[in-house]
Amino acid sequence: MSNATEATVANGPNGPGDTSALLRVEDLSKYFPIRRGLLRRHHGDIRAVDGVSFSLDAGETLSIVGESGCGKTTTGRMIVRLLDPTGGRILYQGEDLAAARGSRLRDLRAEIQIMFQDPYSSLSPRMTVHDIVAEPLRVHGRYRAGGPARVRELLDLVGLSAGYENRYAHEFSGGQRQRVGLARALALDPKLLVLDEPVSALDVSIRAQVVNQMRRLQQTLGLAYVFISHDLSIVRHISHRIAVMYLGGIVEIGTRDQIFTAPQHPYTRALLSAIPVPDPELRGERERITLTGDVPDPADPPSGCRFRTRCWKAREICATDPPALADHAGDGHASACHFPENDVAVLP
Amino acid sequence: MTERSEGIDDTAPVVTPSDEGGLTTEPPLLSIENLVVDFATDDGLVHAVDGVSLTVRAGEIVAVVGESGSGKSVTAMSILGLVRTPPGVVREGRILLRGEDLRAVSGERLREIRGGEVAMIFQDPMTALNPVVTVGQQIAEALRLHDGGLGKAGARTRVIELLGKVGVPDAEQRYRQYPHEFSGGMRQRAMIAMAIANGPDLLIADEPTTALDVTIQAQVLDLLRTAQRETEAATILITHDLGVVAELADRVVVMYGGRVVEEAGVRPLFASPRHPYTAGLLASVPRADLDGELMSIPGSPPNMIEPPGGCAFHPRCPMARDRCRTDRPELRDLGDGRHSACHFADELAEGPALFSAEEAAG
Numbered sequence: 001m002s003n004a005t006e007a008t009v010a011n012g013p014n015g016p017g018d019t020s021a022l023l024r025v026e027d028l029s030k031y032f033p034i035r036r037g038l039l040r041r042h043h044g045d046i047r048a049v050d051g052v053s054f055s056l057d058a059g060e061t062l063s064i065v066g067e068s069g070c071g072k073t074t075t076g077r078m079i080v081r082l083l084d085p086t087g088g089r090i091l092y093q094g095e096d097l098a099a100a101r102g103s104r105l106r107d108l109r110a111e112i113q114i115m116f117q118d119p120y121s122s123l124s125p126r127m128t129v130h131d132i133v134a135e136p137l138r139v140h141g142r143y144r145a146g147g148p149a150r151v152r153e154l155l156d157l158v159g160l161s162a163g164y165e166n167r168y169a170h171e172f173s174g175g176q177r178q179r180v181g182l183a184r185a186l187a188l189d190p191k192l193l194v195l196d197e198p199v200s201a202l203d204v205s206i207r208a209q210v211v212n213q214m215r216r217l218q219q220t221l222g223l224a225y226v227f228i229s230h231d232l233s234i235v236r237h238i239s240h241r242i243a244v245m246y247l248g249g250i251v252e253i254g255t256r257d258q259i260f261t262a263p264q265h266p267y268t269r270a271l272l273s274a275i276p277v278p279d280p281e282l283r284g285e286r287e288r289i290t291l292t293g294d295v296p297d298p299a300d301p302p303s304g305c306r307f308r309t310r311c312w313k314a315r316e317i318c319a320t321d322p323p324a325l326a327d328h329a330g331d332g333h334a335s336a337c338h339f340p341e342n343d344v345a346v347l348p
Numbered sequence: 349m350t351e352r353s354e355g356i357d358d359t360a361p362v363v364t365p366s367d368e369g370g371l372t373t374e375p376p377l378l379s380i381e382n383l384v385v386d387f388a389t390d391d392g393l394v395h396a397v398d399g400v401s402l403t404v405r406a407g408e409i410v411a412v413v414g415e416s417g418s419g420k421s422v423t424a425m426s427i428l429g430l431v432r433t434p435p436g437v438v439r440e441g442r443i444l445l446r447g448e449d450l451r452a453v454s455g456e457r458l459r460e461i462r463g464g465e466v467a468m469i470f471q472d473p474m475t476a477l478n479p480v481v482t483v484g485q486q487i488a489e490a491l492r493l494h495d496g497g498l499g500k501a502g503a504r505t506r507v508i509e510l511l512g513k514v515g516v517p518d519a520e521q522r523y524r525q526y527p528h529e530f531s532g533g534m535r536q537r538a539m540i541a542m543a544i545a546n547g548p549d550l551l552i553a554d555e556p557t558t559a560l561d562v563t564i565q566a567q568v569l570d571l572l573r574t575a576q577r578e579t580e581a582a583t584i585l586i587t588h589d590l591g592v593v594a595e596l597a598d599r600v601v602v603m604y605g606g607r608v609v610e611e612a613g614v615r616p617l618f619a620s621p622r623h624p625y626t627a628g629l630l631a632s633v634p635r636a637d638l639d640g641e642l643m644s645i646p647g648s649p650p651n652m653i654e655p656p657g658g659c660a661f662h663p664r665c666p667m668a669r670d671r672c673r674t675d676r677p678e679l680r681d682l683g684d685g686r687h688s689a690c691h692f693a694d695e696l697a698e699g700p701a702l703f704s705a706e707e708a709a710g
Contacts, residue, residue: 068532203416203649204629204633205415205632205645206415206644206648206649209645211634215641230561230562274565274566276591276595278594278630279594280593280597280615280618281618281619290570291567294533
């Protein structure tokens with residue numbers, strides 16, 4: 001997998017010479033040890049994330065898509081240092097996050113915020129909306145100077161009326177709770193927001209409201225988003241660039257249009273073709289690639305290409321050589337496949 | 349309960365509901381008439397289902413669509429008497445399966461129907477499968493419950509055949525495994541195998557693919573389609589996913605605030621919705637050909653403890669007028685098998701752009 005990452009770093013849109021990136025992730029990995037038996041002996045590792053590299057510019061949205069267990073959430077949590085990486089580096093404005101200590105770490109933590117999927121468990125039921133949004137300000141010593149006004153400003157920013165301030169989270173609907181979560185995440189003027197399935201738990205009509213709000217905030221505040229999702233129709237709507245993950249590694253990365261109109265990796269094609277299209281007129285008209293089988297056990301991934309056990313194009317080389325994530329045309333669109341597709345796929 | 353039921357049974361054949369779409373004169377397989385279900389909560393009585401009527405004809409796939417709290421799942425659970433009491437109370441209504449009122453039948457008869465003529469597929473297979481019994485035994489049990497003459501060996505053969513049919517590989521070996529040894533997609537397959545085991549006439553699938561990853565979801569949708577084709581079972585598909593509806597349903601029933609607000613064939617419904625809520629729901633779906641702001645319905649779903657007066661959708665409706673605040677619109681027949689519970693359904697036929705991006709911003 002390590003040669004795969006080198007290829008990205010060397011050929012990717014923001015190679016090592018590129019200093020403009022807000023966030024650079026280099027060869028990031030996270031192994032969770034499996035312990036068995038009475039002595040809790042180390043029995044192996046679940047390679048949740050295994051050699052992931054990408055970069056993100058200020059004001060940009062990079063979506064990480066993939067199915068359960070692909071490592072997208074683990075990647076997001078490492079970016080905000082909720083998890084320590086097993087290997088690799090996370091550079092924020094060129095500075096290694098792992099090396100930051102003391103007050104510098106505090107400052108970095110303010111600039112990189114995370115918002116979680118579940119609006120029901122991520123907000124404390126014992127705190128009022130005001131306290132929830134004010135908490136990060138208090139922790140960072142920024143509440144005394146104009147805190148209450150700042151809280152009202154934040155609520156206004158996410159489209160909540162200031163009258164909600166003294167109410168508790170349980171009094172709100174899912175969509176309103178996600179707005180409270182968003183206001184809290186924005187309290188410290190972050191530059192980068194990791195959004196982990198932020199609208200997946202919301203109803204369709206509410207989802208659209210929250211997604212619109214996020215887009216507007218990005219434009220007015222110049223925020224960069226790492227948008228983690230399995231919902232490809234929302235991803236298509238909100239992303240500038242997209243990384244597709246499978247079993248701990250990025251299999252394809254490119255701009256939204258590159259991924260959606262000319263996907264190169266068979267897995268990306270299967271993933272896109274599996275989205276149910278909300279148009280009964282197109283029923284049965286579309287070519288659908290139905291993958292057989294399930295995602296393999298991440299504790300015992302297949303040799304060579306990790307996707308080969310479900311890939312209809314797999315040949316001998318796929319079982320022996322892990323394909324490197326390579327930018328074939330030099331246009332920033334990279335995929336990790338020995339036999340990438342190079343036509344334009346017509347997807348609705 | 350039993351006494352009242354007898355009276356109802358007598359009248360049942362007489363009031364066989366008129367056919368809904370003008371397509372057939374055959375009486376429906378299932379007809380729900382004026383179902384009312386309340387739930388007691390700490391905050392008050394939740395009117396989860398408030399006078400729902402719907403019919404399902406043999407062999408058709410009817411999608412019941414709505415957001416959380418619309419009453420779609422409660423309606424489905426009521427069919428087989430699965431609403432937990434308390435806190436739930438089915439207050440009114442009849443549920444007629446081929447004219448037999450399921451609310452009035454004996455417990456024994458209901459158990460016979462469950463898993464026999466009517467089978468359910470749940471969102472989370474772990475809630476439906478017993479974790480301490482092997483998958484094979486559970487399906488075998490379901491078979492033998494409805495076919496007393498089936499021996500152990502015969503049941504086993506049937507189960508392995510069924511598991512193979514729903515695409516569980518190594519069925520012989522899988523027969524002996526426990527649910528936790530199955531992946532999410534495999535469990536869903538096993539549950540579908542159990543549901544179709546006794547050749548049901550009606551399948552009720554409650555969000556059958558919601559918990560699954562997108563590639564697995566595609567597999568299970570394919571399977572549901574083939575299972576439906578093979579068993580010719582009518583299917584009630586409860587979902588919030590309009591993509592799934594478009595792929596699978598013949599007819600769609602849209603619910604909002606515990607009531608049916610629109611009903612139509614799948615194509616006409618998507619092409620020209622006749623209820624503003626349906627229009628908003630369809631507009632909220634991100635589309636490849638539209639960039640920029642997503643359309644959205646302003647506001648939040650109604651509080652079902654104190655639902656808004658008049659039309660429950662009026663606080664969020666761009667078309668709402670005085671009448672909508674006071675008169676509750678009934679579901680009315682618009683012809684061509686279409687029904688809408690909007691006072692101004694006819695205006696929607698002209699297809700005005702109801703939900704613009706500007707409104708979405710509000």
